[in-house]
Amino acid sequence: MNYVSAENLSKSxxxxxLFKNISFNINEGDKIAIVAKNGSGKxxxxxxxxxxxxxxxxxxxxxxxxxxxxxxxxIEFDSQLTVExxxxxxxxxxxxALKNYHKxxxxxxAEDMELAIAEMEAQKAWDLENEMKQILxxxxxxxxxxxxxxxxxxxxxxxxLAKLLTETxxxxxxxxxxxxxxxxxxxxxxxxxxxxxLSKAKITLLLVTHDRYFLDSVCDTIWEMEDQxxxxxxxxxxxxxxxxxxxxxHLNATIDKANNLYRKELEWMRRQPKARTTKSKSRIDAFxxxxxxxxxxxxxxxxxxxFEMKRxxxxxxxxxxxxxxxxxxxxxxxxxxxxxxxxxxxxxxKNGAGKxxxxxxxxxxxxxxxxEIETGETIKFGYFSQKGLNYNxxxxxxxxxxxxxxxxxxxNGRTISASQFLRLFLFDDQTQYSPISKLSGGExxxxxLMKVLYENPNFLIFDEPTNDLDLPTLTVLENFLLNFQGCxxxxxxxxxxxxxxxxxxxxxxxxxxxxxxxxxFSEYREKIRETRIENQERQAQAKTDEPQTKSENPATSNQxxxxxxxxxxxQRELESIEKEMPKLEERRADxxxxxxxxxxxxxxxxxxxxxxxxxxxxxxxxMRWLELQEMQx
Numbered sequence: 268m269n270y271v272s273a274e275n276l277s278k279s280x281x282x283x284x285l286f287k288n289i290s291f292n293i294n295e296g297d298k299i300a301i302v303a304k305n306g307s308g309k310x311x312x313x314x315x316x317x318x319x320x321x322x323x324x325x326x327x328x329x330x331x332x333x334x335x336x337x338x339x340x341x342i343e344f345d346s347q348l349t350v351e352x353x354x355x356x357x358x359x360x361x362x363x364a365l366k367n368y369h370k371x372x373x374x375x376x377a378e379d380m381e382l383a384i385a386e387m388e389a390q391k392a393w394d395l396e397n398e399m400k401q402i403l404x405x406x407x408x409x410x411x412x413x414x415x416x417x418x419x420x421x422x423x424x425x426x427x428l429a430k431l432l433t434e435t436x437x438x439x440x441x442x443x444x445x446x447x448x449x450x451x452x453x454x455x456x457x458x459x460x461x462x463x464x465l466s467k468a469k470i471t472l473l474l475v476t477h478d479r480y481f482l483d484s485v486c487d488t489i490w491e492m493e494d495q496x497x498x499x500x501x502x503x504x505x506x507x508x509x510x511x512x513x514x515x516x517h518l519n520a521t522i523d524k525a526n527n528l529y530r531k532e533l534e535w536m537r538r539q540p541k542a543r544t545t546k547s548k549s550r551i552d553a554f555x556x557x558x559x560x561x562x563x564x565x566x567x568x569x570x571x572x573x574f575e576m577k578r579x580x581x582x583x584x585x586x587x588x589x590x591x592x593x594x595x596x597x598x599x600x601x602x603x604x605x606x607x608x609x610x611x612x613x614x615x616x617k618n619g620a621g622k623x624x625x626x627x628x629x630x631x632x633x634x635x636x637x638x639e640i641e642t643g644e645t646i647k648f649g650y651f652s653q654k655g656l657n658y659n660x661x662x663x664x665x666x667x668x669x670x671x672x673x674x675x676x677x678x679n680g681r682t683i684s685a686s687q688f689l690r691l692f693l694f695d696d697q698t699q700y701s702p703i704s705k706l707s708g709g710e711x712x713x714x715x716l717m718k719v720l721y722e723n724p725n726f727l728i729f730d731e732p733t734n735d736l737d738l739p740t741l742t743v744l745e746n747f748l749l750n751f752q753g754c755x756x757x758x759x760x761x762x763x764x765x766x767x768x769x770x771x772x773x774x775x776x777x778x779x780x781x782x783x784x785x786x787x788f789s790e791y792r793e794k795i796r797e798t799r800i801e802n803q804e805r806q807a808q809a810k811t812d813e814p815q816t817k818s819e820n821p822a823t824s825n826q827x828x829x830x831x832x833x834x835x836x837x838q839r840e841l842e843s844i845e846k847e848m849p850k851l852e853e854r855r856a857d858x859x860x861x862x863x864x865x866x867x868x869x870x871x872x873x874x875x876x877x878x879x880x881x882x883x884x885x886x887x888x889x890m891r892w893l894e895l896q897e898m899q900x
Contacts, residue, residue, distance in 0.1 A: 268295040270333045270443050270471055271316060276325035278311055282697075285311055288325070289497040291490070293443065298465075298472045300482045302507065303492035304693065305709030305737040309475050312492070313337070313445055316473070330441070336434060338446040342427045346416025350408060353415050354399055354430050361392040362434075368392075372879070393859070393878075395433070397886030402429045404890050405460060421618035424452055428461070435470055445473045450481055451734045454617050455760050455792070477733050477741060479504050479763040579608055579725050582643035583754060584629065589638035590779075591624060598624050600779030602638075611748070611755040613765045613788055616775025622758045623653070626728055629756075649724025653731050656715045660704035664694060664714065667703060671721050685721075692717045693740075709735045716744070725753035733761040762788055803898070810836070841895045844888050851885040 271293040278285045285308030293299065301309050314320040315327060317337055329335060344353055355362060364386040371380040387393055403411070406425040415423065428449070435442045450458045458481065465472065465485045476482050482489075482504055489507040491498040498514070500507040584606040591599040598621030606612070614622050627633035629640070630648055658667060665686060674682040683691075689699050692713055698706070706714065712735040719727070727748075733741060745767045748755055759765055765788035772791040774782040784791045858878045 268330070268441065269293075270295060270297075270330055270441065271335075272328045273316075274326050276312075276315065276322045276327065278308060278315065278320075278322050284495050286492060286497060287495040290325075291497060291499070293471065293473065295441065295471055296469065297488060298470070298474070298486045299488045299490055300474045300476060300486040301490045301492060302504075302738055304739050305713060305735075306707050307492045309492060310447065310707070313447060313473070313475070317445065329443075333441045333443055335443045335445065336431060338428065338431050338444065338449055340448055340451060342423055344415045344423065344427070346414065348415050349412050350403070350415065350418075350426055351411040353426060354403070354411075354433065357430060357434050359434055361390040361395050364390040364392040365395055372876075388859070393855075393882065397882060397889065399429070399433045400886060401890050402432050405464075406457065419619055421452055421454065421457075425457060432464070435468075441471075443471050443473065447475045448477065448735065449474070450476060450478045450760065452618070452731075453760060455615065455762065456617070458760055458762075477736060477738055478761055479738070578645060579753060580643045580645040582641065583608060583646060584643065584726070585639075585641040586629070587639040587641075589628065589640070590636045591621065591628065592636060592779075597779035599628075599635075599781070602779070602781050604773070604783070606754050609752055609754065610771060611751075611769050612757070612771045612773060613769030614756060614758045614773045614775070615760075615765075615788065615791070620775035621779070622775060623730055626650070626730055626756065626758065630728070646726050647722075647724045649719045649722060649727045651716055651719045651727070651729045651732050653734065656703070656711055656718070658703045661702050663700055664703055664706070665689065665699040667714070668718065668721060671718065675721055676723065688717070688721060709737055712736050713740055716740070727751065727753065727755045729755070729757045729759065731759055732757065733759055733764050762792075807838075837895060837898070841892070844892045844895070848885065848888050848892065851881055851888065855881045855885060 269292060271291075273292075274290050275288045276290070277287045301312070303309050311320060315322050316329075317335055348356070355366060364383070367379075368383040368387050371383040400411075403409070403426070406429050408422065408426055408429060415426070418426065431444070435444055449461065453461065458478070462481050462484045472485070474482070474486060487501065489500040489502075489504065491500060491507060491511065498510075500510050586602060586604045589599050589602045591597075602625075614625065616622050624633060628635050630650060668685040668689060672685070674684055675688045676682050686696075686699060694710075694714075698710075703711070703714070716732070716736070732744070736744070741764065745764065748768050755768065757765065757769060769787055770785070772782075772784040772786065772788060774784060774791060776782055784794065786794075855878065858874055858881060861874055
């Protein structure tokens with residue numbers, strides 16, 4: 268089934284053309300990722316599909332049976348609503364059926380109840396409430412009575428995500444889910460859960476993300492937006508890179524041939540008299556076409572960063588017994604660490620664990636409760652924070668950089684001007700002389716990164732650097748950091764970025780404890796999984812050994828207990844739930860059949876209450892079954 272078709276779409280803002288005459292199709296089951304530099308038109312294309320913007324030319328057709336749903340970075344909500352009330356604001360027929368059913372239970376009106384039950388059947392909404400609670404539980408949202416205004420930014424994003432995924436769950440509905448940077452501000456555990464969910468779900472998806480592990484796991488098609496065109500690549504991110512390289516090599520070969528022909532034809536053009544024949548005019552037209560190809564500029568402005576870093580002294584940074592709490596919440600407890608020259612440290616942990624607080628304490632932005640910090644005299648911090656730029660909206664980009672310095676020192680002893688440095692960061696002359704307020708969100712992040720590096724630090728601190736940076740910029744930033752001789756601290760949920768850069772992990776755990784792990788991020792995660800499995804097996808072995816010790820049966824004393832990922836009690840619980848769930852489903856189906864054939868008000872009321880009880884019990888069993896399955900996997 269075709270969901271969306273676009274023919275010859277074009278869009279420009281003033282003299283800047285984003286894309287020209289692009290065409291595409293989105294079919295049921297497609298999982299597509301869009302890859303492009305910031306400012307290439309990704310967000311604009313999404314807005315056109317959503318109907319929030321109009322293309323200059325071309326046409327977008329959306330199947331009348333398809334609902335287009337957006338998971339945006341900016342989430343709108345009423346702060347006074349509870350989590351459950353926010354979830355019930357979904358604008359869908361199944362949710363409306365569920366609302367009407369609850370109203371009929373309260374009003375006890377037989378006619379309303381009969382209509383509500385029929386609507387629940389038609390919309391297949393009986394399982395919707397349980398599914399909603401299951402998704403919330405899996406996203407670690409358990410207090411459904413909490414006010415939205417009391418939640419953290421990460422919790423709000425998870426609740427909004429649960430609401431959206433609930434909306435796409437109804438099997439009889441056709442939904443195109445559009446997600447703009449869905450992993451921003453989610454911790455690693457939630458990113459992995461979402462990745463697993465989307466990769467397995469029967470869903471149609473259009474995605475913008477900088478997370479390459481997430482992209483490869485979820486999507487099977489990549490749309491590349493470049494030079495006003497749209498290129499379609501079937502396969503992984505590596506396949507896209509390979510195809511892109513082949514295309515550019517082919518273009519360069521075409522330009523070389525055009526250059527050779529251009530030189531010959533230019534000679535002919537210079538010899539021609541002013542009076543032209545029809546035949547020569549045709550050749551002249553061909554000459555100008557050849558000239559256009561020959562003069563195509565394929566040089567990509569590369570973010571090549573190689574600057575003269577300020578020298579590091581013997582003492583760099585030493586933390587001794589640092590403590591920090593907010594009320595009863597302990598963030599840091601007797602934390603000590605000594606940074607070495609060239610060390611690249613990754614900091615990980617759940618949202619709210621204290622990662623950003625540690626960065627602020629290191630730089631003196633926030634006081635510690637106790638402990639000592641010794642910072643080397645030569646240390647100059649460069650801080651790339653989540654908060655972004657502080658700027659005057661009307662200030663020009665070039666002036667913003669010139670306020671720091673007119674020139675930038677390079678490693679080879681020469682200097683480059685502020686304007687030349689801006690070009691390295693893909694800011695063309697027109698953009699340089701535009702107000703900062705005119706930049707896109709991604710371009711502002713790129714300017715922020717440039718400002719940090721332009722100040723020439725020798726100790727870089729990055730707090731979620733990958734948010735809103737495009738993949739080309741990220742790739743070059745990674746290459747730069749790999750060769751950076753100073754120290755680097757990175758707080759990030761981007762697993763690919765962390766794996767490429769860090770060689771040491773500081774992991775925030777409960778009660779202010781920080782685990783010190785030598786290795787990259789994936790190695791740390793694997794070690795955590797192994798430790799968890801070992802603990803489960805140790806618990807299972809202890810349970811199995813206990814009766815053997817009492818019986819002291821020599822025939823079995825030398826046998827090793829069977830390896831289990833669940834404890835004995837949990838395994839029995841899982842087996843019990845698997846037997847009970849089919850019985851509850853059968854009972855629920857029997858109640859529904861009786862409801863459909865019943866006309867007596869009192870019996871309908873009793874059956875409805877019984878149905879609610881059975882559905883709740885089934886939902887609880889399903890959630891516990893999912894928890895046990897996750898522990899076992």
